[in-house]
Amino acid sequence: MNRENPYLPVPMRLEKNFVETSDRNIRTFTLSFLNQADEEAFRYLPGQFAEVFVPGKGESPFGMASSPTEPGRLKFSVNRAGVVTTALHELTEGASLGVRGPLGHPYPVEPFKGKNVVIIGGGFAFSTLRALTVYLLDRRADYGNITVVYGARSPGLLLYKEELAGWAQRDDLNLVTTVDRGEEGWTGRVGFVPAVTKEVAPPPDNTYAVICGPPVMIKFTLPVLREAGYPDERIIMNLEMRMKCGLGMCGRCNIGEKYVCKDGPVFTLAELGRLPNEF
Amino acid sequence: MKKVKKEDLAAFLDRLASTRTVYAPCRDGEGTVDFQRVTGAAEIADTYGNTRLSIKRLFLPQTETLFSYRNGEDGPVFDVPARPGPAVVFGLRPCDAKSLGMLDGVFANDQYTDPYFTGRRADTVLVGLGCVEPCSTCFCTSVGGGPFDPSGLDVLLSEVPGGYLAEARTEAGASLLGGVPLLDAGSDELAAAAAVKEEATRKADTLPLAGLKERLDGAFDHPVWAKIPEKCLDCGICTFLCPTCHCFDVCDEGTAVAGSRVRIWDSCLFPLYTLHASGHNPRPTGRERYRQRVMHKFRYFVDRLGCTACVGCGRCVVNCPVNLDIRQVVGMIRDQVEAGIRP
Numbered sequence: 017m018n019r020e021n022p023y024l025p026v027p028m029r030l031e032k033n034f035v036e037t038s039d040r041n042i043r044t045f046t047l048s049f050l051n052q053a054d055e056e057a058f059r060y061l062p063g064q065f066a067e068v069f070v071p072g073k074g075e076s077p078f079g080m081a082s083s084p085t086e087p088g089r090l091k092f093s094v095n096r097a098g099v100v101t102t103a104l105h106e107l108t109e110g111a112s113l114g115v116r117g118p119l120g121h122p123y124p125v126e127p128f129k130g131k132n133v134v135i136i137g138g139g140f141a142f143s144t145l146r147a148l149t150v151y152l153l154d155r156r157a158d159y160g161n162i163t164v165v166y167g168a169r170s171p172g173l174l175l176y177k178e179e180l181a182g183w184a185q186r187d188d189l190n191l192v193t194t195v196d197r198g199e200e201g202w203t204g205r206v207g208f209v210p211a212v213t214k215e216v217a218p219p220p221d222n223t224y225a226v227i228c229g230p231p232v233m234i235k236f237t238l239p240v241l242r243e244a245g246y247p248d249e250r251i252i253m254n255l256e257m258r259m260k261c262g263l264g265m266c267g268r269c270n271i272g273e274k275y276v277c278k279d280g281p282v283f284t285l286a287e288l289g290r291l292p293n294e295f
Numbered sequence: 296m297k298k299v300k301k302e303d304l305a306a307f308l309d310r311l312a313s314t315r316t317v318y319a320p321c322r323d324g325e326g327t328v329d330f331q332r333v334t335g336a337a338e339i340a341d342t343y344g345n346t347r348l349s350i351k352r353l354f355l356p357q358t359e360t361l362f363s364y365r366n367g368e369d370g371p372v373f374d375v376p377a378r379p380g381p382a383v384v385f386g387l388r389p390c391d392a393k394s395l396g397m398l399d400g401v402f403a404n405d406q407y408t409d410p411y412f413t414g415r416r417a418d419t420v421l422v423g424l425g426c427v428e429p430c431s432t433c434f435c436t437s438v439g440g441g442p443f444d445p446s447g448l449d450v451l452l453s454e455v456p457g458g459y460l461a462e463a464r465t466e467a468g469a470s471l472l473g474g475v476p477l478l479d480a481g482s483d484e485l486a487a488a489a490a491v492k493e494e495a496t497r498k499a500d501t502l503p504l505a506g507l508k509e510r511l512d513g514a515f516d517h518p519v520w521a522k523i524p525e526k527c528l529d530c531g532i533c534t535f536l537c538p539t540c541h542c543f544d545v546c547d548e549g550t551a552v553a554g555s556r557v558r559i560w561d562s563c564l565f566p567l568y569t570l571h572a573s574g575h576n577p578r579p580t581g582r583e584r585y586r587q588r589v590m591h592k593f594r595y596f597v598d599r600l601g602c603t604a605c606v607g608c609g610r611c612v613v614n615c616p617v618n619l620d621i622r623q624v625v626g627m628i629r630d631q632v633e634a635g636i637r638p
């Protein structure tokens with residue numbers, strides 16, 4: 017982040033434009049820094065986001081899908097939705113971009129130390145959860161049991177399929193993938209995230225739950241966690257809101273007196289409980 | 296207390312405008328008074344209630360280029376416009392000066408500093424003019440200011456027969472006044488000025504705010520929000536004229552090869568303001584949007600920065616096309632909402 021002028025991006029190069037999903041609507045972009053000094057200054061943790069600048073189109077905020085334990089590259093998994101994301105999808109490898117960040121508060125990976133973590137994700141919201149999972153796995157000894165519940169509408173819409181296959185082989189990670197509708201060749205679970213969570217979530221003692229996904233998934237998963245005995249202080253959410261500056265100045269992303277960009281996007285459920293229900 | 300004669304002040308402003316950027320209220324052909332860059336005292340409006348547009352546009356312009364870019368073989372190169380440099384604002388009202396102090400807390404928050412706003416603030420000296428005749432729509436006293444509140448100013452001038460009492464509030468203000476011939480004010484002049492101040496201060500105290508914050512703390516889901524904005528057109532004029540409304544949009548103009556990033560004023564009353572790319576909108580109707588405007592001014596801003604984000608200038612009252620009067624809105628909340636607990 018340029019401390020003198022936080023509106024200025026740093027120049028980046030698009031190394032890889034990879035189609036993640038069978039509907040071709042989500043791609044993962046791998047970016048490299050053009051200047052060594054910018055790379056060293058870009059110190060981040062999972063859960064934070066950055067504004068990606070597509071020259072001629074504008075900038076949009078995306079959570080980092082990469083983990084800081086994967087140096088030299090930033091990854092963003094982006095759903096094609098509007099002007100900037102469509103332009104991003106059409107960029108060829110080698111294109112010049114800008115990135116402004118890191119912005120926002122990360123997942124509380126320090127308090128996670130020595131604790132069990134259950135990561136619950138749905139749809140393309142899994143990007144920052146991928147960053148968190150990689151981070152925890154790369155510092156595996158610091159954490160207790162790790163459970164990942166990841167759901168998508170269909171097998172083709174799961175992100176990071178190769179990586180998931182690798183995680184499935186590990187004995188130090190309990191990965192549960194599930195889809196709403198199975199298809200030929202799918203050998204995993206069929207079912208919604210809340211039901212699967214109820215089945216596989218570890219006991220709440222000494223455990224943090226991290227949840228990110230579409231509103232309907234969150235709505236039905238939170239009661240499952242609460243019923244299982246998870247206190248709101250240990251249920252971690254990552255919020256989405258329309259943003260521009262990312263600095264808590266342009267005004268639009270507030271929930272009550274908090275700005276999602278600078279005071280979030282990561283909040284505990286306890287913190288959200290103290291804010292108006294407007295998101 | 297010192298005093299400056301009118302003709303001495305005019306001569307000083309003439310000299311000042313030849314060496315520095317000076318903004319002052321000027322009357323245009325249609326009688327509208329707004330801040331303009333002036334080259335001499337003769338251009339400055341002599342009597343006015345308040346300027347139509349607030350002072351914020353001199354520090355947060357309605358459109359402003361943040362940087363330009365050229366996208367070459369070695370990636371994009373960014374170019375930031377030069378800092379505008381030293382300026383003096385003459386003749387702003389204490390309410391507008393107070394609003395800038397509030398915006399300081401917005402543009403230099405606990406994590407980030409906006410160099411454009413803070414740069415202009417640091418480079419600008421504010422010479423304010425107390426309000427002898429507050430307008431019928433003014434309520435600055437009620438929101439913690441006053442027609443002669445010097446707190447946001449470098450110099451406060453208070454009109455007396457033949458000149459102004461001049462009170463320097465900061466070093467920058469004292470240094471500026473060093474260029475003006477100053478006389479000692481007489482005790483009769485001071486007594487007359489004190490009486491004028493007292494009367495004006497009383498006149499601008501028209502809106503009881505006691506208990507409002509406590510009521511808003513428990514009012515998020517109150518039915519009053521469906522009632523209040525029924526006639527609101529979501530036109531946003533109140534937010535554009537408001538000296539403390541600071542919301543902006545950031546957009547790019549140009550091509551993949553070259554262009555610029557600009558920020559422009561935006562408004563929480565516009566539906567697009569919070570619309571997600573997914574189609575979801577956390578504030579889909581006027582009910583949520585108007586609630587946000589009131590809550591931000593009288594609750595959220597108080598929680599974050601310790602003061603109400605309203606200076607009582609009354610511009611929103613004067614210019615609303617459907618006469619949605621913030622004073623009546625506050626009254627409705629006072630009458631219909633019980634003090635409650637958050638959220």
